[in-house]
Amino acid sequence: MLKRTLTTAIVSTSVLISVSIAQAGPIEDRKAKMKEVGKNLGIIGKMVKGETAFDGVAALAAYNAMGAVGTGFGEFFPVGSETGGETTASPKIWSDPAGFEAKGKQFGVDLGVAIQAGTPSDLAALKVSFGSVAKNCKACHTDYRIKKE
Amino acid sequence: MKRLAIGLLAVAILGFSVFWWLTIPKAIDSTVKDWISKSGDPILGETIFWAGGCASCHAVKGAKGKDKLKLGGNHSLVTPVGTFNVPNISPDRENGIGAWSVEDFANAMLHGTSPDGKHYYPAFPYTSYSSMNYDDVKHLWTYIQTLEPVKTQNKPHDLTFPFNISRGLGLWKLAFKEYQPVLNVGNTDNFLQRGQYLVETLGHCGECHTPRASLGYGGGNTSRWLSGGPAPEGNGKIPNITPHETGIGSWSEADIVYYLESGFTPDFDSVGGSMTSVQENMAKLPKSDLEAVAKYLKTIPAVALN
Known part of the structure; x- marks a missing residue:
């Protein structure tokens, strides 16, 4: 009897632990990825804003880095990761997966165009590609993110 | 016993009268009526329209570009007291505000009072708009008249008790509507x-x-x-x-x-x-x-x- 109780306790504890790890995983991962996207977008944004000097090579490198981070991003929102870890993901991600996926796809398409265009020749060209890529941030954050602070 | 009943009834009537008197919806002062005949400038009105954020609630949710100028309402605000269904403020005469006078518009913007003398809910931010100057109300009115009439029919709000009794908003307004500038900026800057x-x-x-x-x-x-x-x-x-x-x-x-x-x-x-x-x-x-x-x-x- 005692043995059985112990076994049950151990099994349920390990299930609980693995569930909580499974939940902390995607939330932490997607947060880190999102930060990385923001950091790289900022490299270009600061040129556009006039805070740093135009550098076409660095800008293209930043677009490429965003592309590398962004690939597979959608997989970091599995069922079960709706809450916890101070996530700012909106429940709409799971209630409207098709809409959410469409936003991610559009981001991928616009980013792909910017990467394909190669090193931007001047600030004017960079402003155009930045506008096209950056509009995707708020397009998704308007419906699928909830501010927590 | 009968006297007690009469006494209670008298108190109830008195109480109700005081409530009724306190909650009378306010309207613009007759001393400003000469402002009504002034003409408004739709270009100045457009700036006020964007600064005032009218389209954020009165256009369809998520509207982009020119659709932000179709003010048919139909956007719902889901809050803890219930759902506010935003009304049509396009110049449509039947469903919007096309049949209003400029005084009706000023009463709505500055006092949160409807043309038929009812209180609007403060989900419509007249608490802030109440400190607008009359000329700006006129400019905004003139601008809204230039927009496309939209046929969308208004839906009533769906609120829980006691928030569904709009007359009670008279008390809310007494307590909270009076505008005081939050920051004392003086008048030199x-x-x-x-x-x-x-x-x-x-x-x-x-x-x-x-x-x-x-x-x-x-x-x-x-x-x-x-x-x-x-x-x-x-x-x-x-x-x-x-x-x-x-x-x-x-x-x-x-x-x-x-x-x-x-x-x-x-x-x-x-x-x-x-x-x-x-x-x-x-x-x-x-x-x-x-x-x-x-x-x-x-x-x-x-x-x-x-």
Whole structure:
């Protein structure tokens, strides 16, 4: 009897632990990825804003880095990761997966165009590609993110 | 026993009369009636339209481009007291406000009173608009008349008791509607005054960015002005936009202007939620207006996020 109780306790504890790890995983991962996207977008944004000097090579490198981070991003929102870890993901991600996926796809398409265009020749060209890529941030954050602070 | 009943009835009638008298919807003063014959300027009105954020609620949710000018309402605000169904304010005579007079419009904007003498709910931010000047009300009215009439029919609000008794709003207005400038800017700095008018009055920023008094059901708690709080639609939080470190203390005035133009914070995080529509409205203002907003926001007291 005692043995059985112990076994049950151990099994349920390990299930609980693995569930909580499974939940902390995607939330932490997607947060880190999102930060990385923001950091790289900022490299270009600061040129556009006039805070740093135009550098076409660095800008293209930043677009490429965003592309590398962004690939597979959608997989970091599995069922079960709706809450916890101070996530700012909106429940709409799971209630409207098709809409959410469409936003991610559009981001991928616009980013792909910017990467394909190669090193931007001047600030004017960079402003155009930045506008096209950056509009995707708020397009998704308007419906699928909830501010927590 | 009979006397007691009569006494109670008398008290009830007296109480009801006092309630009725206190809650009479207010209208514009007859001494300003000469303003009615003045003509409005639709170009000035357009600036007020964007600064006032009318399209954020009165156009269809998520409207882009020209659709922001179709003010048929039909946007729902889901709040803890129930659902507010935003009305049609397009110039359609049947379903919108096309048949209104400019006095009707001024009563709505400045007093939250409808043409048939009822109280509007403060989900319509007349608490902020009440300090608009008459000329601006006229300009805005003139501009809205130039927009496309939309046929969308209004839906009634769906509110829980006791919030569904609109007459009771007379008491709410007595307690919370009286406008006092939050920041004493004096009258020597026109630029700062413009920023104050844009933030406190037209932009009605305090309606969301200032936590509400009286357990969240009152007006803005002005001692915590613009320091953020729970989102009115009950999901998430509204950020602190005072110069405190838990607010936007690290932002420069240029950062604030850039955010309102582009939707990006200094860290290149993007605008989101209901602020996206606000930011897109603000981006249509002249840059000098955004600079005035920035100056005002850097001038208000720094208050910690609660």
